[in-house]
Amino acid sequence: MTQATQPQQSQPQQRGILMTDAAIHQVKLLREQQGKDLCLRIGVRGGGCSGMSYTMDFEDPSNIRPDDEAYDYDGFKVVCDPKSLLYLYGLMLDYSNALIGGGFQFTNPNADQTCGCGKSFSA
Template sequence: MTQATETKQKGIQLTEQALQHILALRNQQGKDLFLRVGVRQGGCSGMSYLMDFEEPSQVRDNDEIFDYDGFKIVCDPKSLLYLYGLVLDYSNAMIGGGFQFTNPNASQSCGCGKSFSV
């Protein structure tokens, strides 16, 4: 098994709005947590996005780690195949607000933007 790698070139991009919102959510948890981003089978387009906070001790040896000035995003290698180049944005608009995924690997996305197909 290889050791977790910290990548300088970010395969998962965050806009400033997304980073600020994620940091605010993490601060509410009262812990220094990482953000895990991934995919799973399901959703109306075949695959759905996953995002959740995770303890640093739960990072696996083969996870990719992306550092944003001390805040870390982790992604497993299988998910990264589908997410490489993803841009995660956040909008506080009343209609259509929340996290938005712009995935260059998606051939099709559902109307809500939370699932995709490749």
């Protein structure tokens, strides 16, 4: 009696930083304007009205460090250093083109408190 082997199902990539389709689309547009193949680095730094503020900028993929977490999103990488990821794991990045309150929005499940502008938090 032979056992039938079951086809292996590929597991979806687990991402510590999540992005909506609107955010992915906007990041791709902004990256194209740079004219280079860049990755998006997301992190935190001290400051802002609630204690820590979000950082987000494009950088050359050669700057990715061995201890960085990198997540692939349809051809571009989102990178985060391990210290920032402690505060950002599970973050949802969204984008809105609303005239008031538009731009990138951060929904952080680790934030105890968020400021009114949504660009800083405390944990």
